[in-house]
Amino acid sequence: MEGQWFPGNMAKAMEQLRSDLKIIDLVVELIDARVPVSSSNPTLGKLIGGKNHLVLLHKADRGDQEENSKWLAYFRNRGKQAILFSVHEKESLNKFKSYLKQQEEKICPARLKRPLRLMIVGIPNVGKSTLINHIVRRTATRTGNQPGITRGRQWIKIMPGIELLDTPGVLWPKIEEMAGYPLAAVGAMPVGRMDSYEVACWLIASYLEQERMDLLAQRYAGLKAGEPEDILEQVGRMLGCLIAGGKVDYDRASTLFLKDFQGGALGRLTLEKAPDGEWEEEEVGP
Numbered sequence: 128m129e130g131q132w133f134p135g136n137m138a139k140a141m142e143q144l145r146s147d148l149k150i151i152d153l154v155v156e157l158i159d160a161r162v163p164v165s166s167s168n169p170t171l172g173k174l175i176g177g178k179n180h181l182v183l184l185h186k187a188d189r190g191d192q193e194e195n196s197k198w199l200a201y202f203r204n205r206g207k208q209a210i211l212f213s214v215h216e217k218e219s220l221n222k223f224k225s226y227l228k229q230q231e232e233k234i235c236p237a238r239l240k241r242p243l244r245l246m247i248v249g250i251p252n253v254g255k256s257t258l259i260n261h262i263v264r265r266t267a268t269r270t271g272n273q274p275g276i277t278r279g280r281q282w283i284k285i286m287p288g289i290e291l292l293d294t295p296g297v298l299w300p301k302i303e304e305m306a307g308y309p310l311a312a313v314g315a316m317p318v319g320r321m322d323s324y325e326v327a328c329w330l331i332a333s334y335l336e337q338e339r340m341d342l343l344a345q346r347y348a349g350l351k352a353g354e355p356e357d358i359l360e361q362v363g364r365m366l367g368c369l370i371a372g373g374k375v376d377y378d379r380a381s382t383l384f385l386k387d388f389q390g391g392a393l394g395r396l397t398l399e400k401a402p403d404g405e406w407e408e409e410e411v412g413p
Contacts (some may be wrong), residue, residue, distance in 0.1 A: 185260075220261065
């Protein structure tokens with residue numbers, strides 16, 4: 128599958144981002160710790176240029192701890208600042224706020240008499256609004272559980288001396304099939320863009336490839352090993368996803384299985400391993 132993702136909206140958002148960067152001191156790139164490659168916009172590196180840049184690996188509490196450490200080392204070895212983050216772990220929030228304060232003191236000393244201006248960028252539904260709301264401890268942005276629900280732009284004071292320019296998520300306009308599966312699995316793909324049955328089977332295969340059948344068995348007691356399709360059928364029966372004749376409703380079973388994964392009920396699993404080299408960053412158009 129290669130498809131267009133709201134090409135007009137995304138092109139407009141990218142141009143707006145290009146303009147906004149002129150008044151920004153720090154760019155925080157939010158990616159999903161479970162799928163760091165697929166959830167990282169390949170054009171952002173070129174677009175950000177020499178701006179101060181922090182990679183925030185969100186939902187780290189749902190990624191494999193060993194893989195989290197490898198990804199952290201990977202980004203740092205490339206000369207990028209990176210922090211593991213979860214809204215469920217107070218320590219990571221304190222670490223993030225400490226980093227912001229350090230940047231404020233470094234970039235905007237008292238003599239400048241102005242706040243540090245930062246921007247959080249990321250693909251739709253990667254968790255930008257959830258992160259912002261968590262930092263300011265109030266509903267500062269309009270949120271939803273569908274990709275791309277945040278609209279418009281607004282300045283938000285998140286800490287004394289630090290202001291955030293909130294922007295809609297930005298995603299490249301074309302997406303390849305293998306990038307689509309990881310994004311769909313973590314819930315960052317618009318509903319209906321990919322077949323839920325195929326995504327669920329792909330996700331089960333990922334558990335099997337990493338020899339983590341035990342994680343699935345912890346959620347679905349009595350689950351027996353088999354091919355992804357067989358395992359999904361068992362899950363469907365366990366969850367009562369049945370139709371006439373006692374057959375499994377695979378659409379419903381797939382949806383519930385993916386919901387379990389996205390909610391963290393299927394244990395900690397990272398779907399993309401840290402590469403030895405670097406993935407290619409695309410040139411940004413004029």
